Amino acid sequence: MAKEKLLVIPLGGLGEIGKNMTVFQYGEDIIVLDAGLSFPDDDMFGIDLVIPDMSYLIENKDKVKAVVITHGHEDHIGSLAYLLNEVNVPVYATKLVCGLIEGKLKENHITHYELNEVHHGDEFQIGAFKVGFIHTNHSIPDASAIFFKTPVGTVVHTGDFKIDQTPVDGLVMDIHKFAELGHRGVLLLMSDSTNAERPGYTESETIVGGAFRKAFTEAKGRIILATFASNISRIQQAINTAVQFKRKVAVFGRSMVNNVQIAIELGYLDVPQGVMIEPDEMNRYPADQILILTTGSQGEPMAGLSRMAANNHRSVSIILGDTVIISASPIPGNETSVGRTIDNLMKLGANVVAGKEKKIHVSGHASQEELKIMLNLVRPKFFIPVHGEYRMLKKHGEIAEMMGVKKDHILIGDNGQVFEFTNRSGKKAGHVNAGRVFVDGLGVGDVGNIVIRDRQQLAMEGMVIVVMTLAKGTCHPLAGPDIVSRGFVYVRDSEALMNEAHDKVAAVLERCEAGNIREWAVIKSQVRDTLSRYLFEKTRRRPMILPIIMEV
Amino acid sequence: MAKEKLLVIPLGGLGEIGKNMTVFQYGEDIIVLDAGLSFPDDDMFGIDLVIPDMSYLIENKDKVKAVVITHGHEDHIGSLAYLLNEVNVPVYATKLVCGLIEGKLKENHITHYELNEVHHGDEFQIGAFKVGFIHTNHSIPDASAIFFKTPVGTVVHTGDFKIDQTPVDGLVMDIHKFAELGHRGVLLLMSDSTNAERPGYTESETIVGGAFRKAFTEAKGRIILATFASNISRIQQAINTAVQFKRKVAVFGRSMVNNVQIAIELGYLDVPQGVMIEPDEMNRYPADQILILTTGSQGEPMAGLSRMAANNHRSVSIILGDTVIISASPIPGNETSVGRTIDNLMKLGANVVAGKEKKIHVSGHASQEELKIMLNLVRPKFFIPVHGEYRMLKKHGEIAEMMGVKKDHILIGDNGQVFEFTNRSGKKAGHVNAGRVFVDGLGVGDVGNIVIRDRQQLAMEGMVIVVMTLAKGTCHPLAGPDIVSRGFVYVRDSEALMNEAHDKVAAVLERCEAGNIREWAVIKSQVRDTLSRYLFEKTRRRPMILPIIMEV
Incomplete structure (x- = not known):
């Protein structure tokens, strides 16, 4: 028991x-x-x-x-x-x-x-x-x-x-x-x-092989196939289809290169002699004898493609007549950026094969x-x-x-x-x-919820920094207040706004001096409140406001 | 001609x-x-x-x-x-x-x-x-x-x-x-x-009416129906179904209230006498006689629901037995957050009707x-x-x-x-x-690409601000350099990092003083470069670095 x-x-x-x-x-x-x-x-x-x-x-x-x-x-x-x-x-x-x-x-x-x-x-x-x-x-x-x-x-x-x-x-x-x-x-x-x-039921992985053969049959130029670096069976089918259609295979993307190598070494990927070529050998073959396998450095299939679509991939430029096969479904939340990548590939002259109906991914x-x-x-x-x-x-x-x-x-x-x-x-x-x-x-673990919350506010509203050097033990500014902003407004177009903001802060300092307020925490919070109210009224935005006091 | x-x-x-x-x-x-x-x-x-x-x-x-x-x-x-x-x-x-x-x-x-x-x-x-x-x-x-x-x-x-x-x-x-x-x-x-x-072909809008009737038949408690505020025909069908199932209709969300009112006034929405009730009248009726129509203030159907799901809607709290009908398809890119909202509604005890197969949206x-x-x-x-x-x-x-x-x-x-x-x-x-x-x-138009780029950097990496008050015409700091960060690291856990960063900046100032460098632009760029290199080496992050110099 x-x-x-x-x-x-x-x-x-x-x-x-x-x-x-x-x-x-x-x-x-x-x-x-x-x-x-x-x-x-x-x-x-x-x-x-x-x-x-x-x-x-x-x-x-x-x-x-x-x-x-x-x-x-x-x-x-x-x-x-x-x-x-x-x-x-x-x-x-x-x-x-x-x-x-x-x-x-x-x-x-x-x-x-x-x-x-x-x-x-x-x-x-x-x-x-x-x-x-x-x-x-x-x-x-x-x-x-x-x-x-x-x-x-x-x-x-x-x-x-x-x-x-x-x-x-x-x-x-x-x-x-x-x-x-x-x-x-x-x-x-x-x-x-x-x-x-x-x-x-979920379809068998072999269904994708049929979709590959259809796409290969229709392709006139190079084929660029993007998939998850970890999907060894998918890669096997791509290679099988390449062999059948007499195309050489060049592999791009750190994860893809690593995984293919490991899988070949351990006997999980079967690649006939002479099928794989190095990226720099591609120019020895006509376009219709090339298959490019690509993925991102973390194995995410769209990463390599999106660089090609933006025309800043290190070694592959899309040319008219390329066929791009996207053998993956977008990660939830990424649909928009995947759509944008497809658009850009098409604008560069590629024919793009993707989507559920095509059975190009299961x-x-x-x-x-x-x-x-x-x-x-x-x-x-x-x-x-x-x-x-x-x-x-x-x-x-x-x-x-x-x-x-x-x-x-x-x-x-x-x-x-x-x-x-x-x-x-x-x-x-x-x-x-x-x-x-x-x-x-x-x-x-050194970035926690507070840091993330700060980043969210900075992202949405930007930041306004107020620096001032005060004479020791007073609220009398020896230098500043200077106001610097990032991610808030175009400074050039907002001179009047910034000048008035400066005057507001100067007025706060005068009031503090008159009221004999010496605690930096109090001064800072009054600067923050006054400026926040003023900027919200003028712009309907709430930038992060960061007052910094120095003393000489 | x-x-x-x-x-x-x-x-x-x-x-x-x-x-x-x-x-x-x-x-x-x-x-x-x-x-x-x-x-x-x-x-x-x-x-x-x-x-x-x-x-x-x-x-x-x-x-x-x-x-x-x-x-x-x-x-x-x-x-x-x-x-x-x-x-x-x-x-x-x-x-x-x-x-x-x-x-x-x-x-x-x-x-x-x-x-x-x-x-x-x-x-x-x-x-x-x-x-x-x-x-x-x-x-x-x-x-x-x-x-x-x-x-x-x-x-x-x-x-x-x-x-x-x-x-x-x-x-x-x-x-x-x-x-x-x-x-x-x-x-x-x-x-x-x-x-x-x-x-x-795209299905007829009337198909949704059938899906509504099915959902209403199965609902035991209140029904909360979310849709686009502008879809007057959809709202008409919701109201028709409510009439058929003897439910009163309460409307929530600024756009929905406005649009319903305009559509009734202009004769585009037909609502029999006594069907509409004010939100505060809901408690006079049993749960199975209530239909709540909801949308966000900009007419986006998920906005009101996501507040209910997070339990911070002003007037509607989800209760066990509620049926939530989402009569909309997620805006591309929003699938993840819609999924999260559905999860939270279900955790609160609601039955959620959504999705393409259910014909609840066309x-x-x-x-x-x-x-x-x-x-x-x-x-x-x-x-x-x-x-x-x-x-x-x-x-x-x-x-x-x-x-x-x-x-x-x-x-x-x-x-x-x-x-x-x-x-x-x-x-x-x-x-x-x-x-x-x-x-x-x-x-x-006052936020342009530069401001957006700043916000992107702030969002991803945060910001490190270096302020210093220099004696006029020198690089000798009278106060500072002080280093303040937001959205970068937990300051409490990173004291050593920040102390060393401070020493790096102090050393830059000493070198500038020794080299008789007086141009603020040069000093700033040296501070920025030194700090950027140091922080990247230690953290592999590239926060925005903003040196601010004051002079007394």
Whole structure:
């Protein structure tokens, strides 16, 4: 009989798409599943990356025994370097994932780590947990679901998955293993909710191959194909089509170059001899014998293209007759900028192939009917929908209920939620710290909400700085007040406004002097109030006002 | 025989969605068609509205004889107040449009203007132009296409349109008039390209009524329905459904209240006695007898809802059992924030009805088959696709070619393009000034690209200000250098960084003093360079650095 309770604590990925990280804790043992990052929202000005708040793991450092990784996407491995910096424990992942992780850690100058390659079908003990990896399909090869056999029962976490009956590498999902686990009894299923709102089935990745062949048939000049650097199967299909149409392939974009190299080395990408060429060899071939594979430095497919569209790509200029294939769907929120990029490519003379109807991109996540199959295979006692915004989690919960999971066994939570399980019960039990940590340049966590709020105000309204040098112990200005603004108004056109603002501040100083006010805080706040009121009245804007006093 | 050429000059709406404005010029006569605005892109920080650059009209003030307006949407009437401020000429529009324009001009404190109500079917002379209005369908009633009979031939401008065979107000498009003009010969057609990429037909507005009835049938508590304030037909259907289901209707949001009032007064909205209630009367009725109509103050459907979702709406709090109907599609680029709003509404206990599959919203713009009908009716000699981003214009051009317009008679241009026509020729002939003028608070055009660029840098990297008071004619600091930052780093956590930055600046001043450098510009640039290099090395960020020197 188990003495302890199993705690399941998502630190990322609930109520959001991205920065996936889940803690599994039994007694003195913690295993972390995935260590992802997310990219900043529009209003997180200047932020490069967002990673989960890992303070719970740092506080419980001694208990953490391992990190297990489901697959090699940034939203599952992107914060691993930050985690290992704080809590350096062994990492377990499949072959391709290990290759991608090694690249990441090297980039982050992490040299001491223990990375263990696992195979689908392996089972091994880590503390109180028996851990196993199950092969699934996703938009990157070598993806896994992971299960834990614990003293209170078996937990299955799907990772990101779809059920592809005809995957490009021929390796279908190991449905049998899910069936076997389900047959023996599963306490808890945690399943990918990204496409929970989408009816039906997600199309097979191989459908894209057909769309590529159609586009290649119609193309008269060069073909430039943009996709996610991590989508090795997509890249394989592009290369296959290039071989079929006798085109040479040149690869652009740091992530794409790295991933292609890793995938070839590890045997996940099959490229016949003589197909790949170096970028500078392109001019040796006629336009209709060239395929350019491109992505951004972070693997974002539009980044390279948008530089080509703006005519400032280092080595590729769009020429009349180019065909551009965008094999990706815009990241939500980016639709406008993707549209602008397409417009600019077309203005430069390119023919652009993009859009859902053309089947030039398919999703890597299971739709409703596949989610039902997973629930039906695993038949869990408890269900936690993961990887999704709230409405997706909720929808996935409704699907689970339809599939026979008891309503009060469906647990929907947010990041930091502690889910507590015995072999017969499951419930929510409080919260631990969880949230967003901003990465900006070299800084991790040094930009917080106050700095972001300042950036938002600066962005919207600009800044007015008032400097004055006062005679020691008085409000008598020896120099200034000088008023300088940035992001507020054209100074040239606003001389009268600025002159009057100056007079207002001078008047405040006179009043302070007359009233014998000496505290800088009081003087500053009066300057700020007076100027703020005046500028709002004249312009209906509220710039950040920053009074600076010096004393001589 | 015509002596002059007809010039057609779009000042807005080409290569973009929004701020529609087109100039028609023959000899000494100019007519302006529409005067719209657009809303700012994400990267136009702090901007409230964008209007067309009207300098061509201001320079040719004496020639401008009239403004004709196709319909009452912001992107067609929103810059009229700014135009009339500069060029006060008579305005011609249909009844409802006149009502909406009056409201707009009042808001902008414009009291002297000549507004002429026209009827569909009217034809009248303005200078060299005989002008006529043709009834069309769109997502607002009383919409028009406008034609000009000129000495070189007839021009038809569709405005925004769709062909709705079963419009809510029963008034189908006047297809006969287009046929008649086509039969007599049309020199030039300018047609709406918004949906040129969309195959098939746009659904009739009445389809939404069915979706409303389904949602009302399923709703147990209050219904909160969000839509565009201008979509009077949509509002009519909401009210009809409320009457059918015996619900009282309360209206929220400045634009919605105004538009409903204008539409009722002018006879465009039919509301039975006793259906409308004041917001404060809601508590007299049970939840299942309430319909709340809501929109934002600028008519944007999500604005009111997002306040409710964030629990800070002035008078409506979401309660368990509310049904929220979002009868609108997200403005491109807003998908993420709409998703967040839906999540928050659901967390508060609301059932949310939204999305394309539910037919809860239909477009107001013609799809490809309707565009073909228009081309087939009008059979123009020349064709200019308007109202759309470049790829939409291009697609519309291809459709026109399919419909028999000669390839070199299809003219695709951008804002400011001058199109020149005789009775037998049409070509592009140079550009006039055209572009975006930013409205920020009370300022029109005082925020330009430099200010926006500053705001972008401030948003991304923040600002570091260095102030110092130097002894007259030296580089010897009497006070300072003081370093203040905003939007850069948490000052509390970065004391060491700031101290070292201070020492770097002090060292620069010493070097300047030693080198006898006295020019403030040189000192500032050395401070800026040194600090910029140091901070980038330490943080990989490039804040705006602003050195300020005072002298005593």
